Amino acid sequence: MIIVTRRGVTEAEIDHIRERIEGQGLRTHVSRGETRVVIGCIGDEARLQHLPLGTLPGVEAVHPVMKPYKLAAMQFAAEPTRIPFGSIEIGGPGIVVVAGPCSVENMEVMKETADFVSSKGARGLRGGAFKPRTSPYSFQGLGKEGLEILSEVRRHSGLPVVTEVMDTRQVELVAEYADALQVGARNMQNFPLLTEVGRTHRPVLLKRGMSATVKDLLLAAEYVMSQGNMNVMVCERGIRTFETATRNTFDLAAIPILKKETHLPVIADPSHGAGRRDLVHALAYAAVAAGADGLLVEVHPDPETAWSDGEQTLDFQEFESLMEGLRPFAAATGREMA
Ligand code: PEP
Ligand code: MN
Numbered sequence: 001m002i003i004v005t006r007r008g009v010t011e012a013e014i015d016h017i018r019e020r021i022e023g024q025g026l027r028t029h030v031s032r033g034e035t036r037v038v039i040g041c042i043g044d045e046a047r048l049q050h051l052p053l054g055t056l057p058g059v060e061a062v063h064p065v066m067k068p069y070k071l072a073a074m075q076f077a078a079e080p081t082r083i084p085f086g087s088i089e090i091g092g093p094g095i096v097v098v099a100g101p102c103s104v105e106n107m108e109v110m111k112e113t114a115d116f117v118s119s120k121g122a123r124g125l126r127g128g129a130f131k132p133r134t135s136p137y138s139f140q141g142l143g144k145e146g147l148e149i150l151s152e153v154r155r156h157s158g159l160p161v162v163t164e165v166m167d168t169r170q171v172e173l174v175a176e177y178a179d180a181l182q183v184g185a186r187n188m189q190n191f192p193l194l195t196e197v198g199r200t201h202r203p204v205l206l207k208r209g210m211s212a213t214v215k216d217l218l219l220a221a222e223y224v225m226s227q228g229n230m231n232v233m234v235c236e237r238g239i240r241t242f243e244t245a246t247r248n249t250f251d252l253a254a255i256p257i258l259k260k261e262t263h264l265p266v267i268a269d270p271s272h273g274a275g276r277r278d279l280v281h282a283l284a285y286a287a288v289a290a291g292a293d294g295l296l297v298e299v300h301p302d303p304e305t306a307w308s309d310g311e312q313t314l315d316f317q318e319f320e321s322l323m324e325g326l327r328p329f330a331a332a333t334g335r336e337m338a
Contacts (some may be wrong), residue, residue, distance in 0.1 A: 001039050001040075001041040001045050001053075001062060001063070001064055001065065002039070002041070002062070002064075002065055002075050002076060002121060003017060003021075003038070003039040003040075003041070003053060003058055003059055003061075003062050003063075004036060004038055004059075004061045004062075004063065004064045005017070005036060005037045005038070005039065005058050005059060005061045005332025006058055006059070006108055007035060007036065008056065009037055009058040010302065012043070013056075013057050013058030014030065014037060014039065014058065015058060016056065016057065016058075017039055017056050017058060018030070018039065020051060020053070020056065021039070021041050021048065021051075021053075021083065023168060024043075024047040024048055024051065025043060025044070025047060026041050026042060026043030026044065026047065026048065027041075027043055027178035028040065028041060028042070028043040028047070029071065029076070029230075031076065031077040031078045031079070032078060033075075033077075033079040034079070034300065036060075036078050037078060038075075038076065038077060038078045040070065040076045042070065042071065042226070045064070046253045048140055050298060055085075062241060063075060066242055067218075067259065067261070068152065068215065068219060068222075069215075069218040069219050069221065069222040070222065071221075071222055071225040071226060071230065072218045072219075072221045072222050072225060072232070072262045072263075072264060073218075073261065073262065073263075074140050074259075074260065074261055074262055074263050075083075076337060079263070080263050080265070081231070081265060082265075083180075083203045083231045083232075083233060083265055084180055084203065084231070085123075085124055085162075085179055085180055085203060086123075086124065086154075086158075086159065086179050087158075087160070087220075088123050088124075088160070088338060090203075090233060090265045090267075090293060090294050091233070091249045091264070091265035093295050093335055093336065094335065094336055094337065094338025095288055095292070095293060095294060095295070095326070095330050095335055095336070095337050095338055096123045096124065096293065096294035096295075096338045097117075097122045097123060097124075097294065097295045097297060097323065097326070097337070097338075098122065098123065098125065098126050098162055098267075098294065098295070098296050098297070099113075099117040099122040099124075099125070099126060099296075099297045099298070099299045099319060100113050100114070100117065100125045100126040100127045100298070100299060100304060101113060101126075101127050101132075101298060101300045101307075101313065102127075102172075102271075102300075102306060102307075102309035102313060103127065103128045103129075103131050103139065103141055103142075103146075103300050103306075103307050103308045103309075104127040104128060104129050104141070104146035104147075104149050104150060104163070104268025105142075105306075105307050106149070107149050107152065107153070108260070109151050109193040110125075110127060110150065110153045111153055111156060111157070111267060112301050113125070113299055113300065113301060114153050114156070114157035114159055115157060116299075116301075116316050116319070117159075117299055117319060118157050118158070118159055118319050120319060120323045121323050121337055122297075122323075123159070123160075123338050124159055124160050124161065124163050124179070124180075125150070125153065125154070125157065125159040125160070125161045125162075126161070126163070126182075126296060126297075126298070127146070127150060127161070127163060128141055128163060128164045128182075128308075129141050129142055129143060129144070129145075129147045129149075129163050129174075130143060130146075130163075130164055130165065130166045130167075130170060130174070131164070131308060132164070132166055132178035132184050132186045132187065133308070137306070139307045139308060144173065145172065146163070146168075146179040147163065147173065147174065147176075147178070148177070150163055150177060150178070154179070155324050160179035160180070161176060161177075161179050161180075161232055162179065162180040162181075162182050162205050162296075163177070163178045163181075163182060164181075164182040164183070164184050164194075165178075165181045165182065165183065165193070165197065166184065166187060167193065168192050171193070171196045171197055173190075174175065175197075175200045175201075176201045176338065178202060179202070179203070180202060180203040180204065180205050180233075181197050181202045181203070181204050181205070182204075182205045182207065183197060183205070183206050183207065183224075184207050185207045185209050185210050185237055185272070185287065186209070186210075187206060187231075188206065188207060188208060188209035188212055188216070188217065188220050189212070189216070189220060191223060194206075194224050194335070195216060195223060195224075195227055196222055196225035197224055197229065198223060198224040198225065198226065198227025198228065198229045199227050199228070199229070199261055200229060201229065202231075203231040203232070203233065204224050204229060204231065204232045204233070205233050205267065205296070206220060206221055206232055206233065206234050206235060207226025207235045207237045207269065207272075208235060208236055208237055208239065208251075208254070210238070210239050210240045210248060211239065211240055212239070213316070214254050214257050214258060214261065217234055217254075217258075218234070218258075218261060218262055221234055221262070221264060224263045230279065232264050233265045233266070233267050233293075233294070234258055234262065234264055234265075234266055234267070235260070235266075235267040235268070235269055235296060236250070236251055236252075236254045236255055236266070236268050236269065236273065236292075237250075237268075237269035237272040237273055237288070237296075238250045238251065238269075238272055238274070238275075239251055241289050246273075246274050246275055246276060246279065247272070247274065247275020247276070247312065248272060248273055248274075248275060250268075250270065250273030250274060250283050250287075252283075252287065252290055253290075255268060255287055255290040255292050256290050256291050257289075259291045265293040266291065266292050266293050266294075267292060267293065267294045267295065267296055268283070268284070268287030268288075268290075268292040268294075268295055268296070269295070269296040269297075270282075270283035270284040270287060270295065270297065271296070271297055271298040271309070271312045271313065271314075272298075272309075272312065273309050274312060275311065275312050276311060276312055277303065277311065277312055277313060277314055277318065277321060279327075280297065280312065280314055280318075280322065281321070281322050281325060283327060284297065284322060284326065285326065285329045288326060288329040288330055288333065288335075289329045289332060289333060290335060295326075297314065297319070297322065298312055298313040298314065299313060299314045299315075299316070299319045300313045300314075300315065301315070301316060302315065303315055316326035318338055323337075
């Protein structure tokens with residue numbers, strides 16, 4: 001249930017509405033926009049049936065939320081959600097590019113990459129310290145040492161960092177170091193992990209599972225949010241289909257659908273979406289044109305020697321041309337590059 005208040009509603013009226021709802025054992029969430037306030041009800045809505053919510057002072061309308069996800073649903077927020085990431089915001093007017101290698105390999109590669117991508121307009125740094133690899137014999141990431149490198153490179157470059165957390169037992173550690181916690185495609189429905197990251201105060205970058213529908217993705221976001229962490233970004237990174245020309249099939253339509261369905265920022269990952277570096281520019285431009293709030297791009301000084309995902313990783317020159325090419329696509333959607 002969502003309660004939309006009248007223009008000029010007073011704080012006392014808002015408090016009263018919340019008290020009535022909470023008195024029935026539900027929780028409330030208040031979302032304040034420039035012109036209106038939306039009060040979301042979380043819990044067993046049957047208990048509200050006998051309350052005359054529509055007649056309480058300050059109430060303009062009462063809407064049921066028909067979607068299976070509620071906190072993530074567009075109607076739940078008065079305005080699109082903006083998520084703090086270091087000193088910037090994701091989900092505002094500026095399109096944010098987060099770039100870096102697939103895996104954290106060593107200090108030199110991270111520093112060199114951070115300096116370069118930052119000089120070309122990236123606003124965040126990526127790099128996995130814990131890597132979900134298809135084969136147990138592939139490089140599994142540097143673990144804690146990788147987190148220490150990320151934190152040193154953040155100090156050096158000023159870029160906030162996003163890195164993956166794979167296991168509930170790592171959440172506390174990764175949250176200590178990272179500015180945002182990535183939940184990878186393979187863990188999108190790891191419900192204990194979603195619950196655990198939901199208990200932290202770190203923003204979460206939630207990637208779409210490779211066999212997950214848009215609804216599944218939003219329900220996974222709902223898991224995180226239902227624990228109290230509202231700062232979730234959802235990320236399209238391609239899904240598995242019968243197509244073999246690309247590593248995954250980048251679901252471009254998911255971007256405008258997500259923008260309609262949720263107030264959460266939508267990120268696109270053209271690197272995993274394509275699995276091929278020659279397609280990254282095209283998918284990145286298409287994603288921005290389709291309304292993405294940000295991009296997650298794999299970049300390495302020498303992709304050929306990258307420890308993971310080299311085939312889909314841009315070198316510096318390619319990243320520079322990507323950034324130059326993005327501006328007109330951002331402008332075409334009435335936005336700018338952050
Ligand atoms: C990654 O970002 O390097 C990664 C492993 O992504 P995904 O979970 O989308 O495969
Ligand atoms: Mn990768």
